Amino acid sequence: MTRALHLPITLAHAKGAYTVRLALGSERRSGNFVLDTGSSTLAVLPHVYDPTEDSSHAPTSWAQEVSYGAGRWAGPVLNAQVHFEALPMQDQAHCVQLDAAPFSLVQATAQDLHGADGLFGLAYTGLNKAHDMQAYLSERGIEPPLTWPWPFDREDENLADFETLIEQQPRVAVTPLFTALANAGRVENRFALLLRRPLVHVEDDSADPALLVADPRNQGVLVLGGSARQDGDHAHSLHEGDFDEIQLVDDLYYNVDLIALQVGDAPRIQPPPLSAADQRRGGSDAFLDTGCSFVILENSLYDAVLAAFDAFDPRLRATAERFQQAFAQHQQGIANADVDALDWPDLHVWLRAPGGGETRLSCTHEHYWPRNAMQAGQAYFLLMRQLPRWPAQSILGLPLLAEKYSVFDRSECRDGDCGRVRVAKARGADAAWSN
Incomplete structure (x- = not known):
């Protein structure tokens, strides 16, 4: 078991939320994902991940439609590698790979993620529901009856209709990414966040993302795992x-x-x-x-x-x-x-x-x-x-x-x-x- 993974986080991309950088699939394509304790899904936007280029991906017959306080999205549930890349203070042995991690590839959306590449929901399994579309797809002659490639309408205005459709199919629970990491014994079942501000700090409106990332007021740390009191594993420095x-x-x-x-x-x-x-x-x-x-x-x-x-x-x-x-x-x-x-x-x-x-x-x-x-x-x-x-x-x-x-x-x-x-x-x- 890795004692703790320390991952840098920043306000620079999403502006009103912290993001962490994760790498997906066999090609290790990286994206910036909003850290959200108010949801449980790992949601990935398609510009950062293409299943056809990933030898590790496995489609399922499951689909998700998720609504938040503002906005909603829908997409298939897939399984693939997810890579956690630690801060430089840690050696390569602490860069953890989780195989067959479940996530949703967003195919229809009515929500703007404001510069992020997806969401990393850190809450419990109860919020991470999906629906098994196997019987529905088989009845319509879609074989194999999988939700990738996405067999549904991608138009935003049809998300309400899609919600009605999938609610009629069997409900299943999707294991959240952090829960999967803990269940696999890679880290202890706790995480910690050092946060500086609620909104991105901007001193110059012409500042590019690199300058925003470099501003210490826009930086933070995500610690996955660690000791119960977080006094060890370098957390005393936080x-x-x-x-x-x-x-x-x-x-x-x-x-x-x-x-x-x-x-x-x-x-x-x-x-x-x-x-x-x-x-x-x-x-x-x-x-x-x-x-x-x-x-x-x-x-x-x-x-x-x-x-x-x-x-x-x-x-x-x-x-x-x-x-x-x-x-x-x-x-x-x-x-x-x-x-x-x-x-x-x-x-x-x-x-x-x-x-x-x-x-x-x-x-x-x-x-x-x-x-x-x-x-x-x-x-x-x-x-x-x-x-x-x-x-x-x-x-x-x-x-x-x-x-x-x-x-x-x-x-x-x-x-x-x-x-x-x-x-x-x-x-x-x-x-x-x-x-």
């Missing part, structure tokens, strides 16, 4: 101070129990009770999602946070609303100086700890209002209202995890215990932070 622990309460997502929010030193704000229907749909009242650039708050919590801003300084709410108007109209932020002119309080998030205690994670204004974000001189407000048609649930995205080293430990998931997340300060956080 964090400092003690770990705080968060109890995972469901394995639909990385579900947590959100106890309260607090704006600065104002009174704590409690979330409303979760209905039975939303409990079934969402697993709990909040989850940790590295594929989300925002902290998305349940509607009443969002309103209460904005009201607390108002009480702190009425200009805070007005500035946030001005950003939202600018973003809705032009997909742009507002001037750094407009945000810097105001005194913004920290946002504190209280979560259930193992044993029934509480753990507080704090999100500073530098992270819910990152400066030089996406474009030079612009700031983005990254608190957001609950998504339409979503459970009454908060999605705790990158702003809350910025400048932290977070260990997602799934090694003790048994007897109703879904594991825990351990969070410490990222080493070098104070020196690394700059607008």
Whole structure:
């Protein structure tokens, strides 16, 4: 077993999410894949992988159609080699190859991945469903009855119809890539992320991808495996101070129990009770999602946070609303100086700890209002209202995890215990932070 794989990650490609570089197939074609704890599928865009050039690939009769908070895609499930290439500190023995790893090759999409080549879903198996199309294909004379080459319409507007079709076929579970890696005994069943910012840092709008990658504020580390406390395997160089622990309460997502929010030193704000229907749909009242650039708050919590801003300084709410108007109209932020002119309080998030205690994670204004974000001189407000048609649930995205080293430990998931997340300060956080 490899003790730990340390993989460099960056904001430079997807801009609002971190990507890791993976190589696929016998030809080892590389792509940049969004690290997403809010999903479970390894989804690959066709420009980075061609099964006809890969002697390791094996088609199946399975197909997937996956919907996210925004966008959806569909494609066949294939099996092929996936290669994990470690940081230079490790020798070639630590560059791991996983044979016959399952993934989806996107053939129809209504989602823009913003410069990434696919998604690396890090969540559990329950989110990674597919449907076996064998009987359907055989009835239509497609032999062998496989989903590659893709035998369906590729047009985006037909994805809703395709979802209806495949939901009528037998449902099957696809093993997520990290789960397959752990099940194969290549690493321990835990991973960790060192994250710096929620959005790409841009000092010069003419900067090419190489310059964005070289900016340390756009860099991070993914550690696959490692020891339970992440004190060995070079992880001591990635964090400092003690770990705080968060109890995972469901394995639909990385579900947590959100106890309260607090704006600065104002009174704590409690979330409303979760209905039975939303409990079934969402697993709990909040989850940790590295594929989300925002902290998305349940509607009443969002309103209460904005009201607390108002009480702190009425200009805070007005500035946030001005950003939202600018973003809705032009997909742009507002001037750094407009945000810097105001005194913004920290946002504190209280979560259930193992044993029934509480753990507080704090999100500073530098992270819910990152400066030089996406474009030079612009700031983005990254608190957001609950998504339409979503459970009454908060999605705790990158702003809350910025400048932290977070260990997602799934090694003790048994007897109703879904594991825990351990969070410490990222080493070098104070020196690394700059607008």
